[in-house]
Amino acid sequence: MQQLQPGLKGRHLSMIAIGGVIGAGLFVGSGAGIRNTGPAIILSYALAGILVVLVMRMLGEMSAASPSTGSFSSYADRAMGRWAGFTIGWLYWWFWVVVLAVEATAGAAIVHHWVPALPAWLIALAVMAVLTTTNLYSVGSFGEFEFWFSAIKVGAIVLFIALGGLAIFGLLPGTEAVGMDNLTGRGGFFPHGGGAVVTGMLTVVFAFMGSEIVTIAAAESKDPGRAVAKAITSVIWRILVFYLGSIAVVITLLPWDSSKAGTSPYVAVLDHIGIPGAAPVMDFIVLTAVLSCLNSGVYTASRMAFSLAERGDAPRSWTRVSSRGVPRRAIWASVAFGFLAVGLNYYSPDVAFTFLLNSSGAVALFVWLVVAVSQLRLRRRFEREAPERLVLRMWGYPVLTWITIVGILAVLVTMLFDASARPQLLWSIGVAAVVLVCAWVQQTRHRTGPVPAPELPDPQEEAVR
Template sequence: MQPTITTKQPPREGSSDGLRPGLKGRHLSMIAIGGVIGAGLFIGSGSGIAAAGPGILLSYALVGTMVVLVMRMLGEMAAANPTSGSFSAYADRALGRWAGFSIGWLYWFFWVVVLAVEATAGAKVLEGWVPAVPQWAWALITMVVLTATNLVSVGNYGEFEFWFAGIKVVAITAFIVVGGLAVFGVLPGSDHKAVGLSNLTEHGGFLPNGPGAILTGVLLVVFSFMGSEIVTLAAGESTHPQRAVRKATNSVIWRIAVFYLGSVFVVVALLPWNDASIAQDGSYVAALKAIGIPHADQIMNVIVLTAVLSCLNSGLYTASRMAFSLGQRGDAPSSFARTTDRGVPRTAVLSSVVFGFVAVFFNYKWPDTVFAFLLNASGAVALFVWLVIAVTQLRMRSIILREGPEKLVVRMWLFPYLTWATILMIVFVLVYMLTDPSTREQLVFSGLVAVLVIAFALVRERLSREKRDDAISPL
């Protein structure tokens, strides 16, 4: 029996009519925590360590500070007006229809490409365990299963993410505790000799490749932080959105400090930064092997697979809710704003996953051409999103105050000075990307796509305005 489809007129701006509050407090807590622990932390940290040495800790600290400030700004707006469109809906109000349209579709595009990347990464792990099933089949299976769970209810997404995030949190916490004990030679049952903090200063010093390597490290780690903003989208489907946003915003500092800085500190303290095993096995596997943990590579494969499934689950949810919000505001087909009797935007979910499947196909068929272009074209979207959030918050503060000062339950620190400082930080990173050959192409392609989307949005808005003027002009 097909679920009943309910069609709603586009509701007032900033509401989440049509969606149901199916996310519980524990779901949102784990979404907030798990949102900052992506597969990029486990897989990509090795390249950052190779580039900056122990100084990669400063790279993580700089990007972490930027994310904390962006999340504080987003938290201010989301607590005042919880909505599934989050920063896209706020940009629509504060900067104009073109801004909400552009950043919403760019963000949707980013997550659709992420679906393909993560599905392929998960398929590689699963194929290693069960080689009889081809990689493409594993990618298909994981996408189908998670699509089915997202189609049933938002509570299913929350429950899956609760357990996925829980496994990641337990794993990273255990790694920090066990690794920290090994650093000082007090790990029970281990003959690993204490190294203390010597690896941070030996082997060329704390900055073996010079201070400039800190910025190179920033470019390598910045994209592993993408996803921290998901909780503000999910808050629109919770029973107590303001409380959830305030809690997530206040806890982002310790989450980044513990999970990112804490775990990377353990790696660079345990091993020399130029140890060959970091490049060969990956930073976390190398650290586990160094302290004698048996089957370290398989343990890490389980954790990486969990992170991949978590990212797939959240990516599909996020893309569909952004598409739903765009449909509500008339910036996407109206069918995207229709929900089932369980409050699920089925068309938005299916449309997102279809494009995800197309991207997976491109990854297998033309990995070095078509899919490489998709990756480059979406690569800098994270920075574009953070920049839009910061610029939007400059304007939204006065809008929120006009609507009612009591809605300002989360306040950006030292407004507007820290907001402007964050904008300058993001612009600096974007400019620096142009000077680095490894990221220049990514920024150029992402910028080109962004310009095309913005141009389309501006033309569309102008035509809409002219049509509206013609309709009301006297004969």
């Protein structure tokens, strides 16, 4: 049987786990949340962060017990049936191929600003081509690129927090201690009311998408169970430091209602404390985050496609791997749509590309919901059939699992009543309905009798698939 190969090193997985949660949205998109919520945006990040921590702990429990390239899609398959694994797997694949187009376009805009003579569409295609090539070569090359991309992002955030912290207490030359005025003045900590904290979550919750990549990548390491357990236990301090820490610096140093805070708050902070060349430096860091996201997107979409093909839910040819253990056909299938989406963004940004964005906007929440429901069901099976595999357990099971499910549903309901988020939810539900119909057709075509509950696979066999 053709198999993926354990080509990712421990340092690759560690840096993917640390840096995977840091995307361009943190550096750029956080400004809109600050403007709409005020200083209380830090509570929005905290609530969203708590949801992510709980979901990742649940996913970690399942991944450590039974590592799989299909991750939550494979677990949904076992917990709820093939229709669930099929649906969430294809939705997740859809999400990442759309992200490829979004990030390629964003990266092209930055480079085009530096080199106006190069057309943006050519830059986008070139960036896509380079990162596709690295993924086609070996999983190790993906890991190496991601290691350095993540190292730059992590270094930038740590340095930002350190400089911002010194500025807050007036320890940098030319700065004075700022006190609490920006947090409690200008309308108070809740200038738009407490309800803005919940709606603020809608602008920040999707920034956390990407944390789950490490559970997919761990299956291509030498000791996947241990790697997952180590990565998951670090998720709490990652969120505390990178998100809550950096946002706390921003809202403490800058008035929430200033025009600077509403655009690129990180650049505004660096300008405020007198760091020269803040804009181009941040452009470079954002470009690094974009390239990291693209690199991860190619990898993640292809591995999900590979897993779906292994289970008979995608063309079997996608399971073919190269001599280096790379599923090249799954990669080509994933990036082909990414290239098409890049073209749609340039030829029809107002209609076709807007549809693509909206149709994948709520997938993160769908994934988290499926993870929680799967863990709720599989935990009982592991305790009954293989308790020795539960080396990383979900806290407060099943109470915290149910609380997480209720929290995710609450965010989805909030999206329904928010005018700006409603199109994303409705279009995402529409795409999910189409995929569900495809799942029903697929299951009907292959149904020959009662389908027994799938057995829990051997963790060593599952890890190399």
